[in-house]
Amino acid sequence: MLAGAPVAPENPTFAELGVHDDIVRALNASGIERTFAIQALTLPLALGGEDVIGQARTGMGKTLGFGVPLLQRLELPGDGTPQALVVVPTRELCVQVTKDLTEAGRHLGVRTASIYGGRPYEAQIESLRQGVDLVIGTPGRLLDLAEQRHLVLGKVGALVLDEADEMLDLGFLPDIERILGMVPQKRQTMLFSATMPGPIINLARTFLHQPTHIRAEENDEGAIHDRTAQFVYRSHSLDKPELIAKVLQAEGRGLTMIFTRTKRTAQKVADDLSERGFAAAAVHGDLGQGAREQALRAFRSGKVDVLVATDVAARGIDVTDVTHVINYQTPDDEKTYVHRIGRTGRAGKTGVAITLVDWDEMPRWKLISDELGLGITEPVETYSTSKHLFDDLGIPADASGRLPLSKRTRAGLAAEREEDFGGRR
Structure with a gap:
C-alpha cells in the first residue's frame, strides 16, 4: 500500500528506524x-x-x-x-x-x-x-x-x-x-x-x-469502525437499483465498493449502474483474467469509481481511498461484514458503510447485529424516495435514478485496455 495517508506524528519515520x-x-x-x-x-x-x-x-x-x-x-x-x-x-x-x-x-x-x-x-x-x-x-x-x-x-x-x-x-x-x-x-x-x-x-x-x-489488530480494530459511519436499511430488492443510484450521488462520495453474494448479481448491478450513467465495473469469478485485471486497474486509477464484487473476487484488493462500502445484500456472517466494511475508514480516514437488508434477510442481519453489538436489530424501512435516506447520506434533493450528464466525468472501463490471456479463465 503505497498511497500516502495521515499518520500519527509520534510514529517514527522510516529513516529513524535505519531504513536505507x-x-x-x-x-x-x-x-x-x-x-x-x-x-x-x-x-x-x-x-x-x-x-x-x-x-x-x-x-x-x-x-x-x-x-x-x-x-x-x-x-x-x-x-x-x-x-x-x-x-x-x-x-x-x-x-x-x-x-x-x-x-x-x-x-x-x-x-x-x-x-x-x-x-x-x-x-x-x-x-x-x-x-x-x-x-x-x-x-x-x-x-x-x-x-x-x-x-x-x-x-x-x-x-x-x-x-x-x-x-x-x-x-x-x-x-x-x-x-x-x-x-x-x-x-x-x-x-x-x-x-x-x-x-x-x-x-x-x-x-x-x-x-x-x-x-x-486489537488496538486498531475499534478505530477502523469508529471512523466508519454505519447505516443499515430494510430495502426491497425491486427498489435497490434505484436506491443505490441515489446513494452514489451523495456528497463527498469517492471510490465505492459494492458487495453482492453471487457472481450473477454482481454483473447485473454493474451493468445496471453503467446504463444509468455511472462509471462502474464488476469483478467476479465468471470473468476472464484479463477482464478482472482490467476492472481493477480502472478502479485503482479512478477511470471507474464504482467496483461491484463478490467476496471471493475481492480478496486481496487493497485500495486506500475507498470512501463508501455498500452491502447490496446482507453478508453471510459477522466476519464477512467486518471484512467488507473494513475496506473504508482506512489509514486514519473516515468512511461510510451502507447495508441493505431485504425482508427475508432480517434473521441473518439480527445475528450479525447481536454478535457485533451494533444495536441495529430492526433496520428502518427505506425506499429510494425516503427523506431520511437523503438526510443520512447527504444526497441532493433533486437526485434521480440516473447520473446527470454534467457529472459523467470519468473515463469508464472501456478506457482501460484489457490484456489478452488466450481465452483462459
Missing part, C-alpha cells in the same frame, strides 16, 4: 515518511533478520512492514537467482504487492517478478530466465515453475507468507508446505495473518525459528 536512504527517498516520493503501527513494530526485528509473526488485516501497511526489510537485505547486484520470496493467496494481491515493492525499491535496481496463475507461462519463465532478485507469487504457479526447474529456490534467504489464513481458506496449505521444503533451512521467515487458526499456528511452529509475535 534509497528506500526512504522512494517512499518519500510516494508521500510516505512516517510508519504505521505494524511497520514500527516489525521493522526493527525484520531488519535484524529475525523471524516474525505479524497479526494484521489488509490495509494496515504490512506490505512495507515486510517489504522494506526484504529489499534492504538483498545483496545487490545479485546473480539473477531469487534471494527473497513473497507468497500471497490471490493474483490481485500479487499484482498489488509487486507494484508496491517495485516502487519502494526503484532506486536500488531490484529486479522483481510477479508469478501467478491465469496467464501464460512463457512471459513468467522468460522474466525468471533473465534474472530476478525478488519473486512475488501465488502458491500453485510458484510450485509449478519450481518443479519444472524454471524457478530456483536454493538461494532464497528470506521468505514471507502473506495473508496466511486466506491461503488456508483457499486450500493452499499443502502447496505452501512443499514450497517451504524447497527453500534453504537457514533463512528469515515472516508470516502475516489476520487470524491465527490452528493450522496456521502449527505451520508457524514447524517452519519459523523463534519468531516474535506482533499484534497490530
Whole structure:
C-alpha cells in the first residue's frame, strides 16, 4: 500500500528506524515518511533478520512492514537467482504487492517478478530466465515453475507468507508446505495473518525459528469502525437499483465498493449502474483474467469509481481511498461484514458503510447485529424516495435514478485496455 495517508506524528519515520536512504527517498516520493503501527513494530526485528509473526488485516501497511526489510537485505547486484520470496493467496494481491515493492525499491535496481496463475507461462519463465532478485507469487504457479526447474529456490534467504489464513481458506496449505521444503533451512521467515487458526499456528511452529509475535489488530480494530459511519436499511430488492443510484450521488462520495453474494448479481448491478450513467465495473469469478485485471486497474486509477464484487473476487484488493462500502445484500456472517466494511475508514480516514437488508434477510442481519453489538436489530424501512435516506447520506434533493450528464466525468472501463490471456479463465 503505497498511497500516502495521515499518520500519527509520534510514529517514527522510516529513516529513524535505519531504513536505507534509497528506500526512504522512494517512499518519500510516494508521500510516505512516517510508519504505521505494524511497520514500527516489525521493522526493527525484520531488519535484524529475525523471524516474525505479524497479526494484521489488509490495509494496515504490512506490505512495507515486510517489504522494506526484504529489499534492504538483498545483496545487490545479485546473480539473477531469487534471494527473497513473497507468497500471497490471490493474483490481485500479487499484482498489488509487486507494484508496491517495485516502487519502494526503484532506486536500488531490484529486479522483481510477479508469478501467478491465469496467464501464460512463457512471459513468467522468460522474466525468471533473465534474472530476478525478488519473486512475488501465488502458491500453485510458484510450485509449478519450481518443479519444472524454471524457478530456483536454493538461494532464497528470506521468505514471507502473506495473508496466511486466506491461503488456508483457499486450500493452499499443502502447496505452501512443499514450497517451504524447497527453500534453504537457514533463512528469515515472516508470516502475516489476520487470524491465527490452528493450522496456521502449527505451520508457524514447524517452519519459523523463534519468531516474535506482533499484534497490530486489537488496538486498531475499534478505530477502523469508529471512523466508519454505519447505516443499515430494510430495502426491497425491486427498489435497490434505484436506491443505490441515489446513494452514489451523495456528497463527498469517492471510490465505492459494492458487495453482492453471487457472481450473477454482481454483473447485473454493474451493468445496471453503467446504463444509468455511472462509471462502474464488476469483478467476479465468471470473468476472464484479463477482464478482472482490467476492472481493477480502472478502479485503482479512478477511470471507474464504482467496483461491484463478490467476496471471493475481492480478496486481496487493497485500495486506500475507498470512501463508501455498500452491502447490496446482507453478508453471510459477522466476519464477512467486518471484512467488507473494513475496506473504508482506512489509514486514519473516515468512511461510510451502507447495508441493505431485504425482508427475508432480517434473521441473518439480527445475528450479525447481536454478535457485533451494533444495536441495529430492526433496520428502518427505506425506499429510494425516503427523506431520511437523503438526510443520512447527504444526497441532493433533486437526485434521480440516473447520473446527470454534467457529472459523467470519468473515463469508464472501456478506457482501460484489457490484456489478452488466450481465452483462459
